[in-house]
Amino acid sequence: xxxxxxxxxxxxxxxxxxxxxxxxxxxxxxxxxxxxxxxxxxxxxxxxxxxxxxxxxxxxxxxxxxxxxxxxxxxxxxxxxxxxxxxxxxxxxxxxxxxxxxxxxxxxxxxxxxxxxxxxxxxxxxxxxxxxxxxxxxxxxxxxxxxxxxxxxxxxxxxxxxxxxxxxxxxxxxxxxxxxxxxxxxxxxxxxxxxxxxxxxxxxxxxxxxxxxxxxxxxxxxxxxxxxxxxxxxxxxxxxxxxxxxxxxxxxxxxxxxxxxxxxxxxxxxxxxxxxxxxxxxxxxxxxxxxxxxxxxxxxxxxxxxxxxxxxxxxxxxxxxxxxxxxxxxxxxxxxxxxxxxxxxxxxxxxxxxxxxxxxxxxxxxxxxxxxxxxxxxxxxxxxxxxxxxxxxxxxxxxxxxxxxxxxxxxxxxxxxxxxxxxxxxxxxxxxxxxxxxxxxxxxxxxxxxxxxxxxxxxxxxxx
Numbered sequence: 001x002x003x004x005x006x007x008x009x010x011x012x013x014x015x016x017x018x019x020x021x022x023x024x025x026x027x028x029x030x031x032x033x034x035x036x037x038x039x040x041x042x043x044x045x046x047x048x049x050x051x052x053x054x055x056x057x058x059x060x061x062x063x064x065x066x067x068x069x070x071x072x073x074x075x076x077x078x079x080x081x082x083x084x085x086x087x088x089x090x091x092x093x094x095x096x097x098x099x100x101x102x103x104x105x106x107x108x109x110x111x112x113x114x115x116x117x118x119x120x121x122x123x124x125x126x127x128x129x130x131x132x133x134x135x136x137x138x139x140x141x142x143x144x145x146x147x148x149x150x151x152x153x154x155x156x157x158x159x160x161x162x163x164x165x166x167x168x169x170x171x172x173x174x175x176x177x178x179x180x181x182x183x184x185x186x187x188x189x190x191x192x193x194x195x196x197x198x199x200x201x202x203x204x205x206x207x208x209x210x211x212x213x214x215x216x217x218x219x220x221x222x223x224x225x226x227x228x229x230x231x232x233x234x235x236x237x238x239x240x241x242x243x244x245x246x247x248x249x250x251x252x253x254x255x256x257x258x259x260x261x262x263x264x265x266x267x268x269x270x271x272x273x274x275x276x277x278x279x280x281x282x283x284x285x286x287x288x289x290x291x292x293x294x295x296x297x298x299x300x301x302x303x304x305x306x307x308x309x310x311x312x313x314x315x316x317x318x319x320x321x322x323x324x325x326x327x328x329x330x331x332x333x334x335x336x337x338x339x340x341x342x343x344x345x346x347x348x349x350x351x352x353x354x355x356x357x358x359x360x361x362x363x364x365x366x367x368x369x370x371x372x373x374x375x376x377x378x379x380x381x382x383x384x385x386x387x388x389x390x391x392x393x394x395x396x397x398x399x400x401x402x403x404x405x406x407x408x409x410x411x412x413x414x415x416x417x418x419x420x421x422x423x424x425x426x427x428x429x430x431x432x433x434x435x436x437x438x439x440x441x442x443x444x445x446x447x448x449x450x451x452x453x454x455x456x457x458x459x460x461x462x463x464x
Contacts, residue, residue, distance in 0.1 A: 101152045105135070106163055113167040115255055127249035128241070135160040141243055143438050161425030161440055164241070164254070168442060169423040171258030172265070176420045179266040182388040183273045186339050186402045188409040188453065189419070192232075198414040200228040200453035204325025224326040228288055230451030232416060235268050236444050243438035261444050265421040272450050274392040276411065277341070277400055282462050285452055293452050294460040303461040307346050307399045309353050309360045312337075312370070315401045315459050322456040334408045335457045337401030341388045345396040355383030395463075403457035410457035416447040 099107075099122075108125045111118035118124050125131050133139050136157070137149030145157035192198060205224035212218055239261070245253050276293065279285045283302070284293030296302040300318065305311035316337040323330055342350045352360045356368050357379065371379045402410055424443040452458070 102154060102159070102163075105131075105152070106166065109163045109167045110170065112251065113164075113171055113255055113258065127251050128246050128254055129249045131163075132160060132246045135163070141247055143243060158425060161442070164440075165423045165425035165442055168258050168261070172262045172423060172444075173420045175258055175262035176265055179262065181266070181270075182341075182390060183270070183411070183413065185385070186341070186388065186405060187273070187411045187413040187450075188405045189413045189415070191419070192414050192416050192449075195232045195416055195447065197229045197231050198412060198449040198451065200230070200409075200412040200451055202226045202228075202325060202409075202454040205327050207324065207327035207329045226288070226325055226454065228412070228451055228453055230412065230414065230449040232414070232447050232449045233272065235265075235446040235448075236421075238441040238443040240437070240439035240441050242440075257442070261421060261423070265444075265446055268446065269448060269450075271392060272448070273411065273413070274390055276450065276452055277390075277460065278393065278395075282395065282398060282460075284458075284460070287452060287455065293455050293458060294462070295455075299455045301455055301459045303459070304464055305461050306397060306463050307342065307349055307353070307461070309368070309370075311461060312340070312353050312401070315461065319401060319403065319457070319459050331408065331456060335403045337459060338404045339386050339388055339402040341390055341400040341402060343393040343396055343398070344389055344391050346399060347387065347389050350387040350399070351380075351383045354386050355379040397463035399461055399463075401459045405457075408457040409453050410455075412449075412451050412453045414449040416449075417445070421446040 104122050107118045107122045109131060111122075112125045112128070112131070132141075134152070135150065135155055137146035138144055139149070147155070190198070203223055203225050206221055210219055210221070239257055241254065276285045280292050283295070286292055289298075291298045293299070294302040300322065303311070303315065303318070305314065319335050319337045320332050321330060322335045340350050340354060354370055357371070357376065359368050371382060405411070422445045424445065
């Protein structure tokens with residue numbers, strides 16, 4: 001019975017009424033430990049939370065998004081587009097290109113003014129009449145801008161004048177560079193920031209550097225300066241493109257304008273520089289010291305010898321003996337004559353003096369020490385560079401020697417607003433000449449200043 005009772009009795013293993021074994025403290029502790037270890041593993045596997053971005057990072061992200069938007073916008077703008085209106089309505093000749101409408105028209109105007117075909121893909125203009133009607137809508141040539149009849153975008157009443165002025169500026173600049181500017185090599189050229197008088201300063205009085213003994217102090221040197229001033233000159237005017245010229249499609253008149261402007265600018269500047277040597281009855285401009293540039297008694301730079309090999313050598317010697325301002329030290333090679341300025345009458349003789357291998361005008365075949373080049377071709381090239389023909393000089397005998405401006409500046413040339421004349425559009429269909437005279441004016445303006453900076457690098461022989 002006791003054995004049977006032991007077999008039927010359920011062991012006291014802590015099971016409850018629901019059949020679940022009751023949790024012992026040891027078992028609960030083991031489970032809690034395992035759960036904590038699992039939680040740590042999960043936590044280790046989870047990524048670190050990102051910190052809140054600072055204001056700089058936020059702004060950088062916003063700028064990045066803005067740049068992306070702008071790039072997308074530019075890409076859309078550069079897509080091929082259809083351009084209309086290169087003629088009289090209702091005709092529309094579409095041209096598909098990457099350039100916008102006004103860029104194409106500008107290229108067509110450039111080609112029209114230059115007398116060449118425009119770049120590939122740009123339809124050429126038939127003449128200035130087509131250009132005018134296309135940009136003004138004024139098909140009846142009344143001189144009134146009609147925006148409702150203009151097919152191109154962003155066109156205003158001043159568009160045609162602006163396009164023409166831009167094309168003329170390019171042509172004038174190119175043509176002006178082609179003219180023989182005899183003054184380039186003898187002038188010191190500067191660009192100024194205002195229209196205040198240009199000041200040409202020559203320093204002197206220093207002489208040679210004093211000796212400094214070992215361990216001794218340096219001594220202060222004294223210096224002097226001489227200043228010459230030149231006022232800026234304003235030159236200019238305007239050319240008028242009339243309704244009559246537009247109606248006649250006078251393209252040649254428009255094409256001749258750049259050459260006329262470039263030639264006028266060249267002649268104007270050339271005369272101003274030439275006059276520095278011929279003013280005051282051939283004695284040159286008046287300097288600050290009240291003496292003329294060429295003065296035998298005060299500047300020691302005026303002679304009377306006719307041009308010859310011997311007189312050129314004598315002139316160079318006299319120039320090398322000029323002394324520094326207030327120091328009395330000879331300037332020597334700094335003021336030696338290098339360029340030879342002559343009227344057209346003396347060009348051949350001047351080239352022979354500078355470029356001959358032997359002494360010109362003698363039969364003993366002595367070596368000519370004047371040329372600095374070796375071969376005959378090199379001597380001719382050098383002579384052409386050093387001889388400057390001033391066609392504006394009417395005296396057939398006078399001539400001038402000039403030192404290298406890199407060693408001793410003698411002539412100053414200053415510019416304001418560029419070294420070539422400027423072209424401006426000044427058109428309005430409701431005022432000014434376009435309204436009162438049926439004329440589209442194109443204004444040209446040129447600011448420059450010229451003057452003698454110092455007489456020591458100049459010597460003139462005024463032949464009587």
